[in-house]
Amino acid sequence: MVDVFLDIETVESSRTDLKEFFKKKQKHPSKMSVKKTIDDWWANKADAELDEKIAKTSLSGDYGEIISISFAVGDGEIRNAYRRPGDDECIILSELNEKLQSDIGLRKVTQWIGFNHLSFDMPFIAKRAILRGATLPHGFPMHSKPWDKNVFDVMTEWAGFGNRISQDELCFIMGIEGKPSDITGANVGQHYADGNHEKIKEYNNDDVNKLRQIYNRMKVVI
Secondary structure (H helix, E strand, O other), X not given: OEEEEEEEEEEOOOOOOHHHHHHHHOOOOOOOOOHHHXXXXXXXXXXXXXXXXXXXXXXXXXXXXXXXXXXXXXXXOOEEEEOOOOOOHHHHHHHHHHHHHHHHOOOOEEEEEEOOOOOOHHHHHHHHHHHHOOOOOOOOOOOOOOOOOOEEXXXXXXXXXXXXXXXXXXXXXXOOOOOOOOOOOOOHHHHHHOOOHHHHHHHHXXXXXXXXXXXXXXXXXX
16 A cells, blocks of 8 residues: 655647637627727737637646656655657656556555645646546546545645645745745746756656655644
8 A cells, every 4th residue: 555646747738720729719708899899809919818828728638738747656756757848748648657557566556645636637647648548557536526535635635625725835834845936837838948857857856745745744633
């Protein structure tokens, strides 16, 4: 029996046909009724809205893509699977599966542990695996509930169902060193585009390190 700690970093979709697809479904704000205002919106704001919508695909496995996955089995070494620009996404998912299977061995996973992973990491990974035809470890959860015994969402356990807290703030509350100030989930895509691959891997690994520290503090009581 063993626990698995896991965290991912993601970027917006690289699909070249996505903007045209979104554009076909685009509509001006429903509150607009004056033709001049509507025409002005299409001329000056429609493209910006499309760009923002594409940027937000990094938050969903429907279109967004995984570039880094850090994980640790029990109190073992924190490991990372990383996807270089130009690599097929299936490579990182296959690497995750191989490394996890190797580290887990014949043991059974007791809990998949993450931070907000019930609504983000787990479904994101599962969706990308389905879309890319990749294999994931047996029993990998896609749509678990907070009360399921095989998952432990640190954010939900601390903040309560339906509430949120950032990992950085929870680290501050617990007296755990916070995240670096120059890289966040919001700008990791820019770091990826700039070629800061080692920084992203270190950031991802650090998230798992902090995740495990928080969990170890909580499990004494919970």
